[in-house]
Amino acid sequence: MAQIIEARAVSKRFRQHRRFPGFLGALKTLVTAEYTEIEAVTDVSFAIAQGEAVGYLGPNGAGKSTMIKMMTGILVPSAGDLTVLGRVPHRERQANAREIGVVFGQRSQLWWDLPVRDSFELHREIYGIPRPRFDENLKSLSSLLDLEPFLERAVRQLSLGQRMRAEIVMALLHDPKILFLDEPTIGLDVVAKDAVRKFLSRVNRERGTTIILTTHDLQDIEEICPRLIMVDHSRLIFDGETAKLRTALGSARRLMLEFAADPGPLELKSARLTSDDGLRKHYLLERDDISLVHVLDEIGDTTALKDISIEEPNIEEVIRTFYQRRNAELPPR
Ligand SMILES: Nc1ncnc2c1ncn2[C@@H]1O[C@H](COP(=O)(O)OP(=O)(O)OP(=O)(O)O)[C@@H](O)[C@H]1O
Numbered sequence: 001m002a003q004i005i006e007a008r009a010v011s012k013r014f015r016q017h018r019r020f021p022g023f024l025g026a027l028k029t030l031v032t033a034e035y036t037e038i039e040a041v042t043d044v045s046f047a048i049a050q051g052e053a054v055g056y057l058g059p060n061g062a063g064k065s066t067m068i069k070m071m072t073g074i075l076v077p078s079a080g081d082l083t084v085l086g087r088v089p090h091r092e093r094q095a096n097a098r099e100i101g102v103v104f105g106q107r108s109q110l111w112w113d114l115p116v117r118d119s120f121e122l123h124r125e126i127y128g129i130p131r132p133r134f135d136e137n138l139k140s141l142s143s144l145l146d147l148e149p150f151l152e153r154a155v156r157q158l159s160l161g162q163r164m165r166a167e168i169v170m171a172l173l174h175d176p177k178i179l180f181l182d183e184p185t186i187g188l189d190v191v192a193k194d195a196v197r198k199f200l201s202r203v204n205r206e207r208g209t210t211i212i213l214t215t216h217d218l219q220d221i222e223e224i225c226p227r228l229i230m231v232d233h234s235r236l237i238f239d240g241e242t243a244k245l246r247t248a249l250g251s252a253r254r255l256m257l258e259f260a261a262d263p264g265p266l267e268l269k270s271a272r273l274t275s276d277d278g279l280r281k282h283y284l285l286e287r288d289d290i291s292l293v294h295v296l297d298e299i300g301d302t303t304a305l306k307d308i309s310i311e312e313p314n315i316e317e318v319i320r321t322f323y324q325r326r327n328a329e330l331p332p333r
Contacts, residue, residue, distance in 0.1 A: 004178065004210060005048040005071060010080035012041040012066050040066040042234040043080070050177070053204045053211040055221035055242065058231035059323065064214040067231075068182050071212070072102050085177060098127060101171030101209075105183035109167060110155040116166045117151045120173060127174040134173060141169045145199050161192030168196065172203065179203070181213040185220055197223045218319065230322070237326055245318055255283040255295060258307040270294050285310065 018034040019025070041063040048054055056064050069075040070082055073089035073096045082089065089096045102109075110119040124134045142148050145165040150158055158166065164184065171179060184200070185193045201224050204211045215221060221228055221242055228245060230238040238245065255271050262278040270290045271283035292310060296302060 002050050003047040004050045004085050005046075005212075006081070006083045007047070007067075007071075008045050008081040010041060010044045010067075010070065010077045010082050011039065012063070012070060012075060013078045014038045014040055039234050041070070041077075041231075044231070044234075044236045045080075046229055046236065046239055048210065048212065050210055051204070051208045052227055053201070053225045054213075054227045054229060055225035056212060056214045056229050056231070057216075057218070057221060057319070058214075062231045063234040064231060065182055068102075068180050068212070068214060072100060072180055073097065098174065099177050101174070101176035101179040103164075103167050103171045103179070103181045103184055105164065105181070105186040108155065108163065109170065110163065112156050113154055115152050115154055116147070116158070119155065119166075120151075120170055123170050123173055129174050133175070137173050137175065138169070141172055144202065145169060145195065161188050161195075164188060164192070164196060165199075168199065172207075172209070175207075176209065178210040178212065181211070183215055184213060185215065185217055193217070193219075200224050230319070232323055232326060238322065245322075253285045253288075254311045255285050256307070256309045256311070257281045257283070257295075257299075257305065259304045260306050261304045263304055266299070268295065268298050270298055 015035045015037055017029070018032070018036050020028045020032075044063075044067065056067065058064050066075060070077050071084055071089055073084075073093040076090045084096055085099050087096055110116065111122065114122075120134075120138060123129075124131075129137075142151065145168065147162070147165050147169055150162050150166070155163060155166070168181075168184065171181075179200075181200070185196055188196065197220060200211060200213070203209050204224070211224065213220065213224065226242055228238065228240065228242040229236060257266070258280050260279075265273070265276060266281060267273060268283060270287070271285045273281060273283055275282045292308060295308065295310075299305065
């Protein structure tokens with residue numbers, strides 16, 4: 001598959017005016033020209049193929065938005081090579097813009113006082129979208145996202161969920177090959193989040209649009225993105241299949257056994273006992289190939305067994321473990 005985004009050892013440093021604390025410090029800040037450097041992205045490399053849906057995840061300040069801004073041509077990398085559809089984004093910003101769509105969850109690209117439809121028309125003019133293609137896209141995208149009832153309303157009158165749907169439709173009107181979304185579900189309620197996720201998956205599947213999204217919401221990634229890139233402290237720390245993250249970490253699944261009568265301490269070979277309340281016992285399954293059948297086999301006499309369950313660790317837990325482990329290994333910054 002053709003790689004349409006390639007980042008090779010990309011870094012981005014920001015220079016910040018050094019601030020001094022307190023009232024006198026504020027005066028000193030005004031008169032000194034001291035700067036500190038922040039490295040927002042350090043030595044990040046990845047390649048993304050056409051048609052992929054990739055989640056870009058990391059804690060606050062990890063460098064996600066900065067990476068998106070470099071890929072869209074808004075920011076210039078301080079080091080490394082970055083190409084999007086064969087171009088260096090900041091050098092060919094306009095040509096790049098014609099082939100990508102961008103949605104920033106925290107910043108609107110719609111005209112606040114105009115009806116939604118007028119913002120879309122302006123977008124058509126700017127991008128030179130042929131009328132038939134525009135009409136067709138507007139019709140199909142608006143109907144998929146239930147946006148039709150709001151097309152004549154001024155953007156400022158829309159709810160956050162309605163506005164976000166409008167932002168996403170606008171970003172897709174010119175048939176971009178890649179759609180970048182920075183926190184597309186931020187602040188949305190459960191129903192609106194669900195609509196956006198289903199829509200993005202569909203766009204990726206049916207139109208073949210490559211999707212790259214940053215989020216704090218792990219469910220976004222689990223539902224939309226088979227591939228996950230994780231960053232922390234500006235560096236890439238994981239790049240692989242979302243589904244395999246749990247396995248890669250060797251995170252244990254949990255086993256719970258509930259008995260009608262306490263069988264006493266019950267040690268198992270296939271699982272490690274972690275808590276024992278008599279009737280309820282909890283274990284960790286440290287191997288992936290252990291199933292309920294193995295466990296039942298080991299228990300042997302199951303007449304007193306009332307309930308049994310194996311729980312996958314939730315992805316939030318997995319990622320927390322991942323960051324904790326990594327931060328324990330990292331030298332202090
Ligand atoms: N224009 C800028 N000037 C100076 N520093 C900046 C600038 N933009 C970002 N930074 C700094 O770079 C680091 C990474 O910021 P970035 O916005 O990329 O993080 P993020 O992972 O998107 O965070 P969040 O999840 O909070 O949005 C932060 O320390 C931030 O303060």
